[in-house]
Structure formats: structure tokens, C-alpha cells
Amino acid sequence: MDGARIKTEIGPIDGTPEKRMFWSIISDYDLKTGLCELIDNALDVWLRSGQKKLPTIDVDLNTEQQLIVVKDDVGGVRFEDLYLLLAPGGSKNDPKSEVIGIFGVGSKRAGIALGERVDIKTRFKAERSLELNITKEWLESDDWHLAAYEIPSIEKGTTQIEISRLRTSIVSTDIGSLRVHFGQTYGWFIKHGCTINLNGVPIDAEEFENWAYPKGFSPKIAKFVVHIPDEGQVEAEIVVGLITDRVAEEDNYGVYFYCNNRLIVKELKSREVGYFNSQEAGVPHPDASLCRGIVKLRGPARLMPWNSTKNGINWSHVLFQKVRPTLVPLVGHFSTLSRRLKDDWDKNVFRHGSGEIEEIEPAPSGASLRSHLPPCRKQKGHRLRS
Numbered sequence: 001m002d003g004a005r006i007k008t009e010i011g012p013i014d015g016t017p018e019k020r021m022f023w024s025i026i027s028d029y030d031l032k033t034g035l036c037e038l039i040d041n042a043l044d045v046w047l048r049s050g051q052k053k054l055p056t057i058d059v060d061l062n063t064e065q066q067l068i069v070v071k072d073d074v075g076g077v078r079f080e081d082l083y084l085l086l087a088p089g090g091s092k093n094d095p096k097s098e099v100i101g102i103f104g105v106g107s108k109r110a111g112i113a114l115g116e117r118v119d120i121k122t123r124f125k126a127e128r129s130l131e132l133n134i135t136k137e138w139l140e141s142d143d144w145h146l147a148a149y150e151i152p153s154i155e156k157g158t159t160q161i162e163i164s165r166l167r168t169s170i171v172s173t174d175i176g177s178l179r180v181h182f183g184q185t186y187g188w189f190i191k192h193g194c195t196i197n198l199n200g201v202p203i204d205a206e207e208f209e210n211w212a213y214p215k216g217f218s219p220k221i222a223k224f225v226v227h228i229p230d231e232g233q234v235e236a237e238i239v240v241g242l243i244t245d246r247v248a249e250e251d252n253y254g255v256y257f258y259c260n261n262r263l264i265v266k267e268l269k270s271r272e273v274g275y276f277n278s279q280e281a282g283v284p285h286p287d288a289s290l291c292r293g294i295v296k297l298r299g300p301a302r303l304m305p306w307n308s309t310k311n312g313i314n315w316s317h318v319l320f321q322k323v324r325p326t327l328v329p330l331v332g333h334f335s336t337l338s339r340r341l342k343d344d345w346d347k348n349v350f351r352h353g354s355g356e357i358e359e360i361e362p363a364p365s366g367a368s369l370r371s372h373l374p375p376c377r378k379q380k381g382h383r384l385r386s
Contacts, residue, residue, distance in 0.1 A: 012331025037110035234299030280332030
């Protein structure tokens with residue numbers, strides 16, 4: 001049989017995704033990333049609504065019943081929008097806006113990754129209260145239809161997600177580590193009035209800009225706009241300096257990334273941010289552990305260099321490649337300075353707890369910032385004058 005001589009349509013192909021896609025992503029999530037996805041979703045609704053009413057998000061972990069409940073008061077879901085809670089890729093987030101989720105599968109896969117049963121109750125404003133039940137049986141079937149129920153009234157404008165039959169048991173020590181993680185990840189939101197409660201206790205914000213200001217070696221900040229052709233622009237802010245809150249038993253130095261005010265990853269000490277390169281920060285070592293870099297990126301969500309679970313950076317992303325020439329030399333500069341002053345950090349660094357951050361120009365396009373930084377001259381006796 002001869003082939004077609006011209007391009008000829010022979011019929012449509014069914015592109016409906018298979019439910020096993022949910023199973024394939026379960027391994028991507030742990031307790032922290034899964035719960036953060038659910039919190040992100042609530043914060044995105046708040047951001048989309050114009051931030052008129054400060055949100056409250058309650059996360060409850062019951063270690064005896066092995067039950068997780070996440071509740072928010074950011075508005076609820078209309079009946080006609082319930083499909084967004086199921087459909088892969090379904091989302092009301094505009095990828096051009098400054099939100100913290102664009103993948104459209106966060107709440108679905110996060111809940112399913114944490115437990116075999118997910119019960120969602122929601123009420124949009126003063127409309128009727130609704131419920132969906134995502135079960136193991138539904139996930140194993142080929143049918144995408146899921147029954148929606150009207151239920152007795154719950155609080156107006158709320159959504160509650162209850163996750164049971166957990167895939168990994170939760171223990172009491174998880175509560176303490178989650179408290180720290182939420183405080184760090186959502187520090188900006190908490191400081192701006194958002195309330196996140198864990199087992200009924202409000203989370204305190206934790207930030208990392210605890211700078212030292214030795215004479216002549218104050219922290220450096222570079223602010224600039226990154227233009228991505230045909231895509232848009234992102235505001236970038238990079239601050240690098242010596243710190244006063246170093247904890248010897250911990251690993252609290254390196255580079256920290258925020259995207260649209262959410263902490264994505266902290267304490268990075270990889271080659272991509274200047275480590276393991278003798279010409280920059282060198283091998284991570286306690287001698288160089290007073291250097292911290294904080295990168296803040298604000299812009300369209302689709303331009304952020306985060307990975308899909310928002311706990312890492314895509315090193316090949318064009319935005320990271322644009323900020324790297326400014327970031328890496330600064331990390332190298334202050335890591336070298338940390339080593340030079342190691343003989344007496346108390347006198348040379350920690351006592352200098354106040355001052356001003358020096359604003360500098362970012363690296364010229366296609367160049368490195370290294371040649372524009374002052375030399376880290378070794379102080380006489382390894383000490384700075386007070």
C-alpha cells in the first residue's frame with residue numbers, strides 16, 4: 001500500500017492523561033514539600049484576591065490518629081471550579097503574575113503523595129458547602145469522573161483538606177522540624193500579617209539577614225532588573241556578607257534563594273554558586289563559614305528558576321545564569337574574608353553588629369564582578385582595628 005502523497009488527517013488521538021501519572025510523582029514529595037504545596041495554594045489564592053484580608057492557615061498533625069488537616073480561610077472554591085482540584089494542570093494562577101505556584105498540580109499530587117485518602121471540604125463565600133473524596137479506588141480506576149457532594153454548612157470562605165491513610169507515619173519530632181521549616185519558608189508572609197498555625201500554635205517568622213559590618217568589609221548588595229526576551233522581566237536583589245549568627249553545630253551558611261518572597265532553598269554550597277572552585281569560594285570549610293549570600297527574585301512565576309517541588313534551583317535556567325556572574329564573585333570574596341579573619345572572629349566580625357549595607361553595581365553583561373571588588377588584604381595580626 002502506497003503512503004500518502006500529501007499531508008492528510010487520519011483521525012484524532014486521545015490525549016487524556018492516565019491516572020498513573022499521579023503515582024509517578026509520589027516519590028517527589030515528603031512531608032515538608034507536600035504540606036508546603038498546600039500552604040502555597042492558599043497563599044496564591046490570597047495573592048490573586050488582592051491581599052485584602054489577611055489569611056489564616058491551620059496545619060494540624062495528629063500523630064495518634066495518623067491524620068493531617070490543612071485549613072485556610074482565603075475564599076473557598078466554587079462548584080464550577082471543583083475540577084481544578086482534580087485536573088492535572090488545572091489552575092487559576094496567571095503564570096505572568098507574582099505568585100508561588102504555576103504548575104497546576106500542587107494540591108492534587110501533594111495530598112495524594114501524603115496519603116491514600118484525601119477529603120476536601122470547601123465553601124465559596126456564603127454559597128453551599130461542597131466535598132470531594134479522593135480515594136485509592138478512584139486513583140486505580142480509569143474513570144476521571146468523581147462525585148461531588150453538598151454537605152452541611154462549614155465556615156464561609158474556607159477550604160479544609162484532610163489526609164488519612166498516610167503513606168509515611170508522622171511522629172512528634174516532625175512537628176518541631178516543620179515549625180522551623182514553615183517559619184523560614186514563609187517568613188516574609190508571616191511578617192506581613194499572614195498567620196500560619198501548626199497544631200494551634202502560631203509560627204514565628206525566621207529570616208537570615210544577620211549581617212556583620214567590619215570596617216571596610218560591610219555586606220554588599222546589588223539590585224538590578226533581568227530582561228528575558230519575549231518573556232518579561234524579573235527584579236533581582238543579591239546581598240552577600242559576613243554573618244553574626246553562625247552556629248558551629250549547624251550548617252547555616254552558604255547561599256539562600258527566595259522566589260516571590262518564598263524561601264526555595266537555603267545553605268547552598270555547590271559549584272554553581274561558587275564553591276568547589278579555588279578561584280572563588282573554594283571547598284566548604286568551617287574557616288569560610290561566615291559567608292552568606294541571599295538572592296531574592298520577584299517577577300512572573302513562569303520565569304522563576306525553581307524546580308517543580310520548589311525546594312531547589314534549576315541551574316540551567318536563564319534567570320539563574322543572569323544572576324550568577326554577580327553572585328559567585330561576591331560569595332568568593334566574603335568566603336576568602338572569612339578565612340582571613342578566622343583567628344579572632346569575636347573581635348574581627350561578631351562585635352561589628354551594626355552598620356550599612358553597601359550598594360554596588362551588578363556584573364556587566366557577559367563579565368564577572370570579581371575585578372570590581374576590593375582585595376581581601378590580610379589584617380596585621382589577623383585582626384581588624386576596632
